[in-house]
Structure formats: structure tokens, C-alpha cells
Amino acid sequence: MYIQAAVDYLVALTTGSMTPGSVGTLYFPPGNYRIDMPIRITSTFNGAYTFCSINIIGDAPPFGRGSLHGASIVVSYTDKPAIIIQCGRAVRLENLAIIGLNNWPAAWSKAHASFAAQIDSLYDDATFLAQGVTDDSRYAPYAGICIDPFCSPAPLDVYPGLDDFYILSGSGTSGSSSIFIERCHISGFVVGIAISPNQFRVPDPDHPAQTKVVNTQNAENISIASCNISSTKTAIAICQDQSRNVICTNLVVTYAKHAIDCTHYGKGTGQPPSIFGADIGWVKYLFSTSGWGGRAVIAGLYCEVVLSIGVLGRGGYSFDGCNFNLICSSTRPTVGYHLANLGQATFNTCSFGIMTPTTSDSVPLWIFGGLMSFRDCEIGTPSRADNALPFWIHGAPHKVVFDNTVLVQSPVESLFSSTVTVEHMSSVVNQTMLPGCFFHALLDDPDELSPRWVAGGRRSIQLGDAAATNLTIKSDGTATFEPLAPGVVAEGDLIYLRKGYANVVEPEMYSNVQFWPVIGKVTKVAPIDPNNPDQEVVTVGWVPDYVAKGAGANGRPPGAGDMLSVVGFYKVHSPTTSTELVNNTNGKGEIHNVSSAHAWKKGDRIRDVRSPGLPALLPDNTYVAEDPVGGIIKLSQKVTPSSGRVIRFYDAEVRMFSSTQVY
Structure with a gap:
């Protein structure tokens, strides 16, 4: 009073x-x-x-x-x-x-x-x-x-x-x-x-x-x-x-x-408000904005123990020098999105990473939307790097620009950019690159032709539909399925499900937004029966919560016609050759006397350069089954043996620009 x-x-x-x-x-x-x-x-x-x-x-x-x-x-x-x-x-x-x-x-x-x-x-x-x-x-x-x-x-x-x-x-x-x-x-x-x-x-x-x-x-x-x-x-x-x-x-x-x-x-x-300096923790979502045509600058924001960046609604956002240290449950599904961008967002010199409270797993970042740019950023948690992609973008990935952004991976980090400058061409050992990436050597070497570019688009390996592969999605954030062919799915692969999910983004104003999701990251590949390695069961982790809850936009759970596939980007490796390709006693291929075995890691896809008129020696979608030791690369599938002739191996298709001098 x-x-x-x-x-x-x-x-x-x-x-x-x-x-x-x-x-x-x-x-x-x-x-x-x-x-x-x-x-x-x-x-x-x-x-x-x-x-x-x-x-x-x-x-x-x-x-x-x-x-x-x-x-x-x-x-x-x-x-x-x-x-x-x-x-x-x-x-x-x-x-x-x-x-x-x-x-x-x-x-x-x-x-x-x-x-x-x-x-x-x-x-x-x-x-x-x-x-x-x-x-x-x-x-x-x-x-x-x-x-x-x-x-x-x-x-x-x-x-x-x-x-x-x-x-x-x-x-x-x-x-x-x-x-x-x-x-x-x-x-x-x-x-x-x-x-x-x-x-x-x-x-x-x-x-x-x-x-x-x-x-x-x-x-x-x-x-x-x-x-x-x-x-x-x-x-x-x-x-x-x-x-x-x-x-x-x-x-x-x-x-x-x-x-x-x-x-x-x-x-x-x-x-949305503009923010200059912030420290945020123990929060589920940083943002739930509508935008309504507004623009905001968020600079110097630091967060940890946060589940998701949240929803960026209509409008524009410029994030500068922000650290997004997210966290994820070890026993539940992930949040549906670590970032849902429904407007325009630019991230400059920002870092993104996810940890769990009880494990050392590398958790992928689930991003939805388009009209984004990542410039001079870092994606992934350095202390928990593995050989998998540290993120995936649902929605409109073709509208996303990467410029000089580091992907935290093992054995070496990748520079994700439309153009990449390296010291020598031999400096590119094992690097994930964007389709169409133009890369060249700063130090000119007549033995290393430069510049080069990555041909093709994103990786997509068809696995069959949810019914045929017995896809089972569990409430604890995991899923299992049985590939129709062995040796095709590797640990660390991202699994896409061609099925729409609605009402993913709250509140109700975004009920018409549909996700066609990557449902998780492969954490384990094992034989169903140890005596029959040709029948495998794949375990997927970090399933988003809306997928774990069951029905999609059509009101039914995944089934017939809902196709599964492995998605990702291709890797550029050091030039690799061998003259000896054999099958071991387990019926799987091995490459002996490999020239650049150090350039390959468990889970890397590998294929051979096909000679005109000759079939491929490695089946499609073969991957490296173990980290190479002693110049030997062990493979996931049976191969066509070869000895004596030089075989070249690669993953990303790298091509030369014309070397004709114009000026």
C-alpha cells in the first residue's frame, strides 16, 4: 500500500x-x-x-x-x-x-x-x-x-x-x-x-x-x-x-x-530482440520467435546445458561470435530440432557442439530449414570427434551456404566451403567436401595439377522401405532395421526416412511445417546370427523425439513405401593405388600394398576407378571395415580379386579444370 x-x-x-x-x-x-x-x-x-x-x-x-x-x-x-x-x-x-x-x-x-x-x-x-x-x-x-x-x-x-x-x-x-x-x-x-x-x-x-x-x-x-x-x-x-x-x-x-x-x-x-552479450544455461530452447519481418543481431552469446537453439521464425537473424554448447540426453530421444530456421539466418564465427551427460558419443546436430549461411564457423565437438558428419540439414539444404567452416571429424577436420585453398594438393588427405567445391594449391607444383573440383551431388544409398527392413523405432531414442544387403551400412552413417512429419515445431502457428527427417546416426552394425554374417541388424541412435513418438503426417507409423537411405557427402582422399585385391577367409575383400592407407579410416566409402570395358572390382557402397594397419585396407564386402595391374581407389569424384592457357 x-x-x-x-x-x-x-x-x-x-x-x-x-x-x-x-x-x-x-x-x-x-x-x-x-x-x-x-x-x-x-x-x-x-x-x-x-x-x-x-x-x-x-x-x-x-x-x-x-x-x-x-x-x-x-x-x-x-x-x-x-x-x-x-x-x-x-x-x-x-x-x-x-x-x-x-x-x-x-x-x-x-x-x-x-x-x-x-x-x-x-x-x-x-x-x-x-x-x-x-x-x-x-x-x-x-x-x-x-x-x-x-x-x-x-x-x-x-x-x-x-x-x-x-x-x-x-x-x-x-x-x-x-x-x-x-x-x-x-x-x-x-x-x-x-x-x-x-x-x-x-x-x-x-x-x-x-x-x-x-x-x-x-x-x-x-x-x-x-x-x-x-x-x-x-x-x-x-x-x-x-x-x-x-x-x-x-x-x-x-x-x-x-x-x-x-x-x-x-x-x-x-x-526478435537484438542481444549483445549473453550467458544462458539450463534452458530447453534459446529462441521461439515469429519474426514478422523483423531483423535482429545476436552477438557474443554463450550457452551451455541447453537442449536446442530453438525456432527462428520469419525475419532475419545475424549471429556473430556465438558459442552454442548444447546437451542431449543419453537415454531419451533428441529434441526434434537443434535449430529450426524458418526465416533467414547468418552465423559468423560461431561454434556448434553437442555433448551428453554420461557418454563420450559424438551427437549430430539436427538442423531444419533453408536460407542460412555458416561463415568461419565450427560444427562439432572437438573432444568427441569421430568419422561421421557432425550435422544434417532437413528442409532446403540447397539454400544453405558454407564458407570456410570447419567440420569437426576424425582423423582430420574438414574445411567445408565452396572454395578451399590448400598448401599442396597432397595436403588433402581425408576431407569431406561440398559438391561442386573448387579447391586449389597455394604453392604451385608441376607434379600436382591444380585447380580441381568435386563432381556429383550428395551421397544417397537406397536401403529399402521401412516394412521390408523391419524398421523398429523405440521410445528411448534408438531404432533398429535390417538392411536388405550386407556390408552397405556403416557405423556413423546418417539414415534418412522418406516420410513427412507435421506439428513438429511449436507453437500452433507452425503446424503446417513438415519435416522429412534423418532419423538418426548408426551406432552399431552387427550380424543377426554370428554364424551368418550376411544378415545384419543396424542400431540407430539420436532419433528425434517426433519420430520416436510414432505416426507421421499421414497418421500412420513408418511402413511400406517409406524408403530408408544413407545420406551424406563424399570425401576427398590422397591418391590411393594398389596392385593386389583379394578376399580373406571371412569372404570379405582386402586391399594389400596400399600406397596411401593412412588416408582412409573405418567407415569411409571406397570405390575403384573402372577401366573402360571392365566391371568394377569393388561392389557399390563398399566401405572400409577397420582402420587400416600395415598397408592393408579391409573392406565390408566381397570383391573381384585382381593382381598385377594398378588399381586406383577413391570416394569423391575429383575432376580437373581445363589447363588451356587463355592469357
């Missing part, structure tokens, strides 16, 4: 003033200030809200929910904001700890003692709400700070006990501008900061017999600086598309489903 009276008095000092004057400042000395109703920064004139201004300042920058803060506003309820700003102009909140009752990590950490169990629980939406706290009010979320919640007529859901405050906002759609939230700690709410969550119906002037849905506008030029937002379901919710120039600097977010959410509250069309 006394706090509200002080706010009303100070706001009244400047409301309606047409001459410069001091803006009222409310200072909170150190202490806990318990409230049972929201602190409202509002002013009314003739029954409508009018613009108002105030500074509310605490004693010192807070840190955490505990004792390391000066002034703490502590709420006693779970259904209204702590602070409301309506039609604010140049309102500043500084050095405040704002504490609510949605402290879900307290009970959660006790119920999930191990790190692995805590990671598993981040998959479940119920995790982000403490007992007694609900998230059933799209237009009236339980928020630490709520900007422009009120409107008239009132929306479908309103804050209980605040019905009388739902009056016209200015002319009807007026909103706040120039709001500064600085050095605040906000913890224990459903939404940390909610911006314009209202929506209401008014007569439609173009159709007099009808109404149309509108919302307050403005809520722009908002600065969120050096704030820590913790223990929420959504840290920052931007709810409508007039909220332009929302800027976050030095932002810290922990323990939330969404760090930035522009889709689940209010109109659900919020503009």
Missing part, C-alpha cells in the same frame, strides 16, 4: 507536465519488501491511461535469490505481475531483485539428484512450473515485470483482482516506449519480463457488422541491460510486432524453457 502510494505520488509529479522538470525517483534502501498486489506504474486521465514516467532504484546490483542483493521485492501470489508499467515513457527500473514463487529448481534439484536425470527432465514442459503455479493465461502471465498488460475491452483472460484496471490505453492502442530495466535480478515467475501480452476486439471500420482483433502498440525502444533472469518458464516474452528495438545487453538467463519467446503469449507475433 505504502509503496503504491509513493509510486502514484512521484508519477503525478511529471504526468501532464509540458516543461522540463525532474522525474520522480523512488529509492529502495537495502531490505526485503513483501507485496500482495502488483506495483503499478500508471497514470489515468479522463478514464484512460496516459503517459507517465518514474525511476525506481534499489541500493546495489543484486545477485541471485539469496543475500547478495540490497533491495528485494518479494511477491506473495502466483497470478499477477510484481511490477506493471502501462503507457510508460522513460521509465527506469534499476538495482532491484524481484522474487516470485515459481522457484521450480528448488524441488526439481532434489527430485533429480544426478546430472543425467536433470538433463532428462528439461525435455518435459511440466518441469518449468513449481507446485501451485500454472501457465494457463496467454494474455495475463505471472510475470516479474509486465509492460502494457491492460486494454479495453479486456482480453480473454485477465489478472484476477485487477478487472478495474482494464481501461483504454491512451487512444486505445497506445503503449510504452523508452523503458530501461538495468541490473535487475528477476526470479521465480512464469515469465520474467512480458511485453504487451494483451489482445482485444474492436469494431472493424471496413466491415461495420464485424469486429477485429487488435492489441496495444509501441512497447518499443526497451533496454534490458545487465539483468539476470532465473527460474521461469520464459525469461523474456515479446508479444506483438510493434515492439521494435528491444535490446538486451549482458543478459544472463538460467532455468527456463525459453530464453526468448515471441510466440506463446499475447498476439504471438513479437519482433
Whole structure:
């Protein structure tokens, strides 16, 4: 009561003033200030809200929910904001700890003692709400700070006990501008900061017999600086598309489903904010944005213990110098997407990697969408590199540009780019390359003709349909199938399923987006019967959650006509030759006296250069079965023996440009 009276008095000092004057400042000395109703920064004139201004300042920058803060506003309820700003102009909140009752990590950490169990629980939406706290009010979320919640007529859901405050906002759609939230700690709410969550119906002037849905506008030029937002379901919710120039600097977010959410509250069309410096952890999704044609810059964002970058909606995004250190359960399916890009996104000098809490596995990054570019980036986790691709792109891979991007692989990393410069041609030992990649040697050597290019497209090996191969998808994030031919599927292969899945991307506004997915990465290939190595069972890991749940867009699980295939890119190896090709006692091929055995690794596809009029000596889709030892490459399939003539081996088809001199 006394706090509200002080706010009303100070706001009244400047409301309606047409001459410069001091803006009222409310200072909170150190202490806990318990409230049972929201602190409202509002002013009314003739029954409508009018613009108002105030500074509310605490004693010192807070840190955490505990004792390391000066002034703490502590709420006693779970259904209204702590602070409301309506039609604010140049309102500043500084050095405040704002504490609510949605402290879900307290009970959660006790119920999930191990790190692995805590990671598993981040998959479940119920995790982000403490007992007694609900998230059933799209237009009236339980928020630490709520900007422009009120409107008239009132929306479908309103804050209980605040019905009388739902009056016209200015002319009807007026909103706040120039709001500064600085050095605040906000913890224990459903939404940390909610911006314009209202929506209401008014007569439609173009159709007099009808109404149309509108919302307050403005809520722009908002600065969120050096704030820590913790223990929420959504840290920052931007709810409508007039909220332009929302800027976050030095932002810290922990323990939330969404760090930035522009889709689940209010109109659900919020503009994405620009972020300059952020540290985010223990979050399911970094972003759920609609875009609505907006553009945002995200620079210097660091995250760890995060399941997914999330959804980038319509609009454009430039990520600069960001570190995406994601995590994945070892016992559940992966999230459906580690990045779903439905707009335009550029990643400059960013790193992407995924780890698990209990294993050293290399987990692939599942990316959906097109119109992306990765420039000077690194994809994969260096401490967990293997010979597999560290990512795959569903949707429109032909719209994705890679420039000077490192793929973390073993035995050597690959430079993924449309053009690659090497010191010598012999420097290319074992490297995944883009189709059409132009590569050349910086140091000219008459014995190493340069430049060269990679012919062909992506790799695709047909395996048969889901019914014929007995595809079985399990709830633990694994799947098994039985290839129709042995020696074709290798550990590390990515398995594509030609089947559409809908309702993958939340919220409902993206229900028409379909995924045609890679369903996982091969983790094991073994004979069904040890006495019959020609019948294999393949185990696939890191299955996305929407695939593990069962039915696709047509309402039935994978079956007849849903084709499986191995997908990937070709590798360029050092020139490799041999004069001896044999089959061993197990009926599998071996290449002896190999000139560049070191250039090959277990799982690499290998084929021979076919002489005119002669059949191939290696069957299609043969791969290296073991890491070569002593100049011998062991193969996955039976070969046609050969001795005496020189045989050349390769994977990617590399061609020369014309060497005819023009100038």
C-alpha cells in the first residue's frame, strides 16, 4: 500500500507536465519488501491511461535469490505481475531483485539428484512450473515485470483482482516506449519480463457488422541491460510486432524453457530482440520467435546445458561470435530440432557442439530449414570427434551456404566451403567436401595439377522401405532395421526416412511445417546370427523425439513405401593405388600394398576407378571395415580379386579444370 502510494505520488509529479522538470525517483534502501498486489506504474486521465514516467532504484546490483542483493521485492501470489508499467515513457527500473514463487529448481534439484536425470527432465514442459503455479493465461502471465498488460475491452483472460484496471490505453492502442530495466535480478515467475501480452476486439471500420482483433502498440525502444533472469518458464516474452528495438545487453538467463519467446503469449507475433552479450544455461530452447519481418543481431552469446537453439521464425537473424554448447540426453530421444530456421539466418564465427551427460558419443546436430549461411564457423565437438558428419540439414539444404567452416571429424577436420585453398594438393588427405567445391594449391607444383573440383551431388544409398527392413523405432531414442544387403551400412552413417512429419515445431502457428527427417546416426552394425554374417541388424541412435513418438503426417507409423537411405557427402582422399585385391577367409575383400592407407579410416566409402570395358572390382557402397594397419585396407564386402595391374581407389569424384592457357 505504502509503496503504491509513493509510486502514484512521484508519477503525478511529471504526468501532464509540458516543461522540463525532474522525474520522480523512488529509492529502495537495502531490505526485503513483501507485496500482495502488483506495483503499478500508471497514470489515468479522463478514464484512460496516459503517459507517465518514474525511476525506481534499489541500493546495489543484486545477485541471485539469496543475500547478495540490497533491495528485494518479494511477491506473495502466483497470478499477477510484481511490477506493471502501462503507457510508460522513460521509465527506469534499476538495482532491484524481484522474487516470485515459481522457484521450480528448488524441488526439481532434489527430485533429480544426478546430472543425467536433470538433463532428462528439461525435455518435459511440466518441469518449468513449481507446485501451485500454472501457465494457463496467454494474455495475463505471472510475470516479474509486465509492460502494457491492460486494454479495453479486456482480453480473454485477465489478472484476477485487477478487472478495474482494464481501461483504454491512451487512444486505445497506445503503449510504452523508452523503458530501461538495468541490473535487475528477476526470479521465480512464469515469465520474467512480458511485453504487451494483451489482445482485444474492436469494431472493424471496413466491415461495420464485424469486429477485429487488435492489441496495444509501441512497447518499443526497451533496454534490458545487465539483468539476470532465473527460474521461469520464459525469461523474456515479446508479444506483438510493434515492439521494435528491444535490446538486451549482458543478459544472463538460467532455468527456463525459453530464453526468448515471441510466440506463446499475447498476439504471438513479437519482433526478435537484438542481444549483445549473453550467458544462458539450463534452458530447453534459446529462441521461439515469429519474426514478422523483423531483423535482429545476436552477438557474443554463450550457452551451455541447453537442449536446442530453438525456432527462428520469419525475419532475419545475424549471429556473430556465438558459442552454442548444447546437451542431449543419453537415454531419451533428441529434441526434434537443434535449430529450426524458418526465416533467414547468418552465423559468423560461431561454434556448434553437442555433448551428453554420461557418454563420450559424438551427437549430430539436427538442423531444419533453408536460407542460412555458416561463415568461419565450427560444427562439432572437438573432444568427441569421430568419422561421421557432425550435422544434417532437413528442409532446403540447397539454400544453405558454407564458407570456410570447419567440420569437426576424425582423423582430420574438414574445411567445408565452396572454395578451399590448400598448401599442396597432397595436403588433402581425408576431407569431406561440398559438391561442386573448387579447391586449389597455394604453392604451385608441376607434379600436382591444380585447380580441381568435386563432381556429383550428395551421397544417397537406397536401403529399402521401412516394412521390408523391419524398421523398429523405440521410445528411448534408438531404432533398429535390417538392411536388405550386407556390408552397405556403416557405423556413423546418417539414415534418412522418406516420410513427412507435421506439428513438429511449436507453437500452433507452425503446424503446417513438415519435416522429412534423418532419423538418426548408426551406432552399431552387427550380424543377426554370428554364424551368418550376411544378415545384419543396424542400431540407430539420436532419433528425434517426433519420430520416436510414432505416426507421421499421414497418421500412420513408418511402413511400406517409406524408403530408408544413407545420406551424406563424399570425401576427398590422397591418391590411393594398389596392385593386389583379394578376399580373406571371412569372404570379405582386402586391399594389400596400399600406397596411401593412412588416408582412409573405418567407415569411409571406397570405390575403384573402372577401366573402360571392365566391371568394377569393388561392389557399390563398399566401405572400409577397420582402420587400416600395415598397408592393408579391409573392406565390408566381397570383391573381384585382381593382381598385377594398378588399381586406383577413391570416394569423391575429383575432376580437373581445363589447363588451356587463355592469357
